[in-house]
Amino acid sequence: MFYGIRRFMSQTICIANQKGGVGKTTTSVNLAAALASLARKVLLVDCDPQANATTGVGVDKAGLEKTLYHVLIGDTPAARAVIQTPVKNLSILPSRVELSGFEVEMVDEPGKEKLLAAVLAPVRNDYDYVILDCPPSLTLLTINAMAAADSILIPLQSEFYALEGLGQLLQTVRRIKQSLNPPLKIAGILLTMFDQRTNLSNQVTEDAENHFADLVFKTRIPRNVRLGEAPSFGLPILLYDPASAGSKSYMALARELIKRDQG
Ligand code: ADP
Ligand code: MG
Numbered sequence: 001m002f003y004g005i006r007r008f009m010s011q012t013i014c015i016a017n018q019k020g021g022v023g024k025t026t027t028s029v030n031l032a033a034a035l036a037s038l039a040r041k042v043l044l045v046d047c048d049p050q051a052n053a054t055t056g057v058g059v060d061k062a063g064l065e066k067t068l069y070h071v072l073i074g075d076t077p078a079a080r081a082v083i084q085t086p087v088k089n090l091s092i093l094p095s096r097v098e099l100s101g102f103e104v105e106m107v108d109e110p111g112k113e114k115l116l117a118a119v120l121a122p123v124r125n126d127y128d129y130v131i132l133d134c135p136p137s138l139t140l141l142t143i144n145a146m147a148a149a150d151s152i153l154i155p156l157q158s159e160f161y162a163l164e165g166l167g168q169l170l171q172t173v174r175r176i177k178q179s180l181n182p183p184l185k186i187a188g189i190l191l192t193m194f195d196q197r198t199n200l201s202n203q204v205t206e207d208a209e210n211h212f213a214d215l216v217f218k219t220r221i222p223r224n225v226r227l228g229e230a231p232s233f234g235l236p237i238l239l240y241d242p243a244s245a246g247s248k249s250y251m252a253l254a255r256e257l258i259k260r261d262q263g
């Protein structure tokens with residue numbers, strides 16, 4: 001790789017929301033693939049023991065020798081566990097169910113919140129973007145992701161209770177800024193599973209914009225069946241159905257993010 005043409009500094013973005021099913025993994029996989037298609041070098045890090053991001057980019061978990069778990073416990077350097085995905089410019093640091101042991105095993109470990117930051121340090125500058133897919137919790141793995149990130153992107157599902165729990169999430173972000181990672185920023189709030197025809201989706205948008213103003217991405221991710229189907233084929237939407245509304249929306253998000261970073 002010719003580093004002379006690098007456009008800006010490496011950005012590590014943590015995709016977090018302690019609610020399950022709001023589109024964290026869908027956003028991680030498809031934003032990562034969209035950025036990669038725009039000639040950015042991207043590393044996707046699967047911080048969820050459920051490993052949906054790992055399967056979502058077509059990695060066969062059974063065939064993996066080393067995963068994020070081995071990297072976090074100091075058994076393997078990150079570079080040895082990173083694998084190339086079928087998508088050009090997109091690599092993944094995969095996970096598997098053993099990662100669920102991390103939270104328990106690290107209880108008494110000093111500096112346990114900064115382990116991910118430490119293990120990613122030697123590799124993060126090899127990438128334009130490092131995308132961290134978080135589990136649906138505010139426990140040690142998510143705290144590690146927030147402590148390792150430059151910014152946090154919060155997907156909000158366009159449904160009635162969308163903003164509930166957001167206070168707790170923002171409280172955690174504040175706590176992490178105070179203690180572990182002072183420069184941590186909010187990259188933005190992303191409305192997912194958006195349905196323009198419903199008052200509810202529009203109401204959630206209005207509430208989010210009232211609370212967070214410019215932090216809400218202009219791009220909204222529509223509810224799109226093709227986005228729901230793609231993971232079962234182990235493909236980002238960009239390869240599964242590039243013409244779909246879901247694919248176009250993640251491309252638009254990638255462009256909006258790059259534009260923000262440049263501006
Ligand atoms: P999380 O990682 O926050 O738990 P996921 O990204 O796994 O959420 O999404 C939850 C479910 O909703 C998955 O089955 C996923 O395929 C589906 N999904 C996510 N985003 C969309 C969307 N925009 N349109 C349709 N289905 C979606
Ligand atoms: Mg997920």
